[in-house]
Amino acid sequence: MENNLKYVTKEVYENKKISHNIYSLEIEGNFEGIPGQFYMLRCWDMELVLGRPISIHDLEEGRITFLYQVVGKGTEKLRRLKKGDKINLLGPLGNGFKREVPKGKIAVVTGGIGIAPMFYLAADMKNQNFNAGGNREDYELDLYSGFRDDVYSVGKFKPYVDNVYISTETGSQGSRGYVTDKFQPETYDVVFCCGPRPMIKKVVEECAKKNVKVYVSMEEHMACGIGACLGCTCSTVKGNKRVCKDGPVFPGREIIW
DSSP states (O other): OGGGOOOEEEEEEEEEEEETTEEEEEEESOOOOOTTOEEEEEOOSSSSOSOEEEEEEEEETTEEEEEEEOOSHHHHHHHTOOTTOEEEEEEEESBOOOOOOOOEEEEEEEEGGGGHHHHHHHHHHHHHHHHTTOOGGGEEEEEEEEESSOOOSGGGGTTTOSEEEEEESSOSSSEESOHHHHOOGGGOSEEEEESOHHHHHHHHHHHHHTTOEEEEEOOOOOSSSSSSSOTTEEEETTEEEETTTTOBEEEGGGBOO
């Protein structure tokens, strides 16, 4: 296995429901990783062979947090974990967002569970800027989050962003409709995006029209998580790329839709 990566066993600190089929899983231990990277998680032996790829939602000393949606057998087993249970992790995996001190106006655009990796990105921007001797006025960061109905995790962003714009398809909160209806890329210097593929495609296309830089965290079904099986290949202007190995983060304009 590349770089001698192997699964390690850790203990669950907390696994709580925060919305319909949405859970926050905190695991004790010292972990590494940058925004946009992910871990393969598994809490089973032989019943399910492969781990499940879950992006880093937050990373603090002594603890890592994953925000995940229950969509199948693997995540259903994760949902059943209790405090003190053991879980196996492999990572950090993939290429994340570049860790640079941000300048100018920045937008983070998310859809549904695509909000998961973007909290760590927003928090890390503030930490990177502070560590470089900057202050909060050096950049402006806005969050655009779209949901079908239930809104979750948005409140956590408030210490790290200037403005929050929420859209729901049902109109239960924020603006009724899609988050892409409200987003205006021409007002930003750089855009970071994660969510359903049609949403990402729309954001990239609109950014291209306005000549705005955009980076996307792609969501694809993954098997091995380390680039060996080629199961998560996507098409780019530079040829076929593995989302788990070459991504998940790509310059948006490189993706062929």
